[in-house]
Amino acid sequence: MKQIVLMYHDVYCKDVKESGFQAIGAIPYKITKNAFEEQVKAISQYCEAKLLPKSSVVFTFDDGGISFSTVIPEVLEKYGFKGLFYISTQYIGTERFLTEEHIRELAANGHEIGAHSHSHPAYDEAASMNADQLRNEWKESIGIMNRILGTNIKSVSLPNGYSTKVVLDYLEEQGIERIYISTPTTRISHHGSAQLIGRYAIQMGTSLQQVMAVINSPMTRMKYQLKSEILQIAKKLLGSSYSTIKRKIISKK
Ligand SMILES: [Zn+2]
Numbered sequence: 001m002k003q004i005v006l007m008y009h010d011v012y013c014k015d016v017k018e019s020g021f022q023a024i025g026a027i028p029y030k031i032t033k034n035a036f037e038e039q040v041k042a043i044s045q046y047c048e049a050k051l052l053p054k055s056s057v058v059f060t061f062d063d064g065g066i067s068f069s070t071v072i073p074e075v076l077e078k079y080g081f082k083g084l085f086y087i088s089t090q091y092i093g094t095e096r097f098l099t100e101e102h103i104r105e106l107a108a109n110g111h112e113i114g115a116h117s118h119s120h121p122a123y124d125e126a127a128s129m130n131a132d133q134l135r136n137e138w139k140e141s142i143g144i145m146n147r148i149l150g151t152n153i154k155s156v157s158l159p160n161g162y163s164t165k166v167v168l169d170y171l172e173e174q175g176i177e178r179i180y181i182s183t184p185t186t187r188i189s190h191h192g193s194a195q196l197i198g199r200y201a202i203q204m205g206t207s208l209q210q211v212m213a214v215i216n217s218p219m220t221r222m223k224y225q226l227k228s229e230i231l232q233i234a235k236k237l238l239g240s241s242y243s244t245i246k247r248k249i250i251s252k253k
Contacts, residue, residue, distance in 0.1 A: 002186055004215055005058040007157075007199035010065040011036045011072050019096050020065025021120070028204050037075050039202070039211045044079035046215055057215060060084040060180055060199060062116055062157055064091055069102040073109060086116035086157040086180070089144040100148045107149055114155040114180075115141040126162040135170045142174050154178065157199075168194065183232075184224035200224060 009029035010020040016030050043057050059076060061068055064087035076083050085106055091097040098106075107113050118140035121129065129137070138156070145153045154177045158167070161182030168191040171179055178195050185198035200214045200221070213220040 003056055003058050004186060004221075005060060005180065005197055005199045006211075006214070007180070007182065007201045008036075008059065008061045008072075009063055010061075010067045011075070012067060013071060017096075019067035019070070020063050022096075026063075029201070031202065031204055031206075033071050033075065035208075036072070037078075038208050040075055040079045040081065042208060042212055043215055044081070046212065054080050057081075058084060060086065060157060062086045062159070063120065064088050064098050064116065066096050066098060066102075068098055068106065073106060073111060076111075077109070082111050084112045084114065084155065084157075084180070086114050086155075087141075087145065088116045088118065088120040088159065089141045090119045092144070092148075103145075103148050112155065113145065113149060114153050114157065115145045116157050117141050117159045118144070120159045121162070123160040123162050126160065131166045134164070134166050138167065138170055138174070142176075155180065158182070168192075168196075184221070184228050186221060187225075198225075 008031070009026070010018075010031075011033055012018045012030055013033050016027055020026065020030070040059075044054070046052075047054055047056060059081055061072060061083055064085070068085050068087075072083060072085075087098065087103065092103070093099045103113060115138065117137045119137060121137065126134065126137075142153060142156070152175055154175070156171060156176050156178075157180035163179075163181065168179065172192040172194045176194055178197055179191070180197050180199055182201065183198040184200045187198065189196045202211060210220075214224070
């Protein structure tokens with residue numbers, strides 16, 4: 001069965017500053033509880049109308065903000081879904097992030113928990129790390145999650161979509177079976193025994209109509225995939241000038 005995987009971050013009730021990272025770049029990924037519930041409800045109704053199991057749409061959440069305990073599980077559970085939650089372990093127990101107890105509670109309620117690196121390096125930061133530093137990011141993160149949960153985690157999501165052979169080799173060695181990436185696709189690729197699974201990002205500006213088009217329109221999904229592939233090519237061709245150009249394009253919107 002083909003699964004459509006959605007990528008969320010924080011969900012907030014009143015204030016965008018309630019949960020998770022507060023850097024400028026993180027804000028557009030946070031959505032309101034009302035918008036989130038509207039989406040979960042519509043997806044639930046869609047699955048019921050099409051006689052699809054609830055597992056055909058996968059809700060993933062990145063970073064480890066406190067909303068993973070205070071807001072998100074309640075909404076998912078109300079409509080019969082379980083979530084996949086990816087935690088950047090350096091922030092556990094700090095302000096606006098989950099505590100170890102919250103993480104165990106999520107797992108006990110049937111949600112899946114995985115690692116999202118230790119320090120959550122920015123893309124350029126990760127790109128400047130050597131092989132040992134990259135492996136350490138994941139060694140720390142997976143080690144901490146395994147200790148908190150008392151079991152070996154089976155999945156991770158990659159912060160800022162950053163991956164290299166060093167990272168993928170290490171994750172596979174650690175018994176990670178599913179690696180969630182940020183490429184919008186339902187096509188699953190493999191790195192040894194590990195699956196690389198794409199995700200569709202839901203952001204502050206994503207309308208309910210756009211979310212439902214991702215769920216029910218193969219044409220829409222193909223458009224997102226194509227756009228992302230073109231951006232990847234641009235990144236490769238332009239190298240470091242890519243970020244500068246991207247900033248210029250975004251600031252003109
Ligand atoms: Zn992240």
